[in-house]
Amino acid sequence: MREVPCANCGAAPVHHYPTASYAPFLLDRVFGIQPESLGERLGAADLARTQRATLWLFRCILGCFPLGRRFLGYRGRARTILAACPECGFLGPAAELAETDIGNLYRDYRSPGYNADRIRYEPEYAALAPVIGRHGQEVRERLSHVDGFLGPILDCEGIRTVLDWGGGDGSFIPVRLRNRAVTVLDLCEDARPPSPYRFTATLAPGEGFDYIQLCHVLEHLRYPRKELEGILCHLNPGGYLYLEVPYERTPEDLEGLRRGDPRVHHLIHEHLNLYDETSLAALGRSLGLRLEACARVKLECGYASVQTVSAVFQVAGRLGTRAE
Ligand SMILES: [Zn+2]
Numbered sequence: 001m002r003e004v005p006c007a008n009c010g011a012a013p014v015h016h017y018p019t020a021s022y023a024p025f026l027l028d029r030v031f032g033i034q035p036e037s038l039g040e041r042l043g044a045a046d047l048a049r050t051q052r053a054t055l056w057l058f059r060c061i062l063g064c065f066p067l068g069r070r071f072l073g074y075r076g077r078a079r080t081i082l083a084a085c086p087e088c089g090f091l092g093p094a095a096e097l098a099e100t101d102i103g104n105l106y107r108d109y110r111s112p113g114y115n116a117d118r119i120r121y122e123p124e125y126a127a128l129a130p131v132i133g134r135h136g137q138e139v140r141e142r143l144s145h146v147d148g149f150l151g152p153i154l155d156c157e158g159i160r161t162v163l164d165w166g167g168g169d170g171s172f173i174p175v176r177l178r179n180r181a182v183t184v185l186d187l188c189e190d191a192r193p194p195s196p197y198r199f200t201a202t203l204a205p206g207e208g209f210d211y212i213q214l215c216h217v218l219e220h221l222r223y224p225r226k227e228l229e230g231i232l233c234h235l236n237p238g239g240y241l242y243l244e245v246p247y248e249r250t251p252e253d254l255e256g257l258r259r260g261d262p263r264v265h266h267l268i269h270e271h272l273n274l275y276d277e278t279s280l281a282a283l284g285r286s287l288g289l290r291l292e293a294c295a296r297v298k299l300e301c302g303y304a305s306v307q308t309v310s311a312v313f314q315v316a317g318r319l320g321t322r323a324e
Contacts, residue, residue, distance in 0.1 A: 080093060
């Protein structure tokens, strides 16, 4: 495989290891590939009649038990290459994925259609779909964290304009900034309840903001650095950038993946990338921003206990001095 720079910090070259695979849901949504379940495979085997009858009987017997039904429903994954950056530790897919491919993965994100597609491959997602990103305790915990984290750092008096990039319905805008001129940019047409915020799918070229946040967005992007570079054109001089991503593996797992340890595996699903404090800080710094604070915290979301990594950066200049 040719040498490529890190999609997160731009350092070159990344290491490639055969330790990643695409989940069946992603294979279907992005590539239009529908992996057979074990049950379907047994039914489709090109065999003599007696052998086919034996397999059919085997399938019927398994189908009588919950564990057997789970076994029959199992769908294979497709192996692919993991890219690991030796500079910042970022981990993500090595394969080129076009914007349209990724668009297929997230179209109608978390809408009933998306949930139904996903539950077809992952029955366990049915319990999570109604609460993820919406559970009262999750909203409270995340807001309390972000307000506490940003409070000592932001010059709140100087911030007049706020952009929540990929912000859905705008639930996670810090409470202390809600009475500013808030814009929520998202492609999801149905995530717009009555709200004091302005919702849009695009920004005008010269539009600038004093505070921009990307919460739980970067892990979904194939090229986070390139995307963020475009977003920073909209950050005013002296403005702040707040980034928040999930922390999904143990430090030992992340180290194993960075070394190409064959015992550790990255299942590429809704989240393409794995972050930690070092890689998140490196992303902003590589684009010329000054890191103000970075931390990993544990949050109790009601339905699960999760960890997130938060980083806040400031761009050079003074708030309120952008040329109109
Ligand atoms: Zn890197």
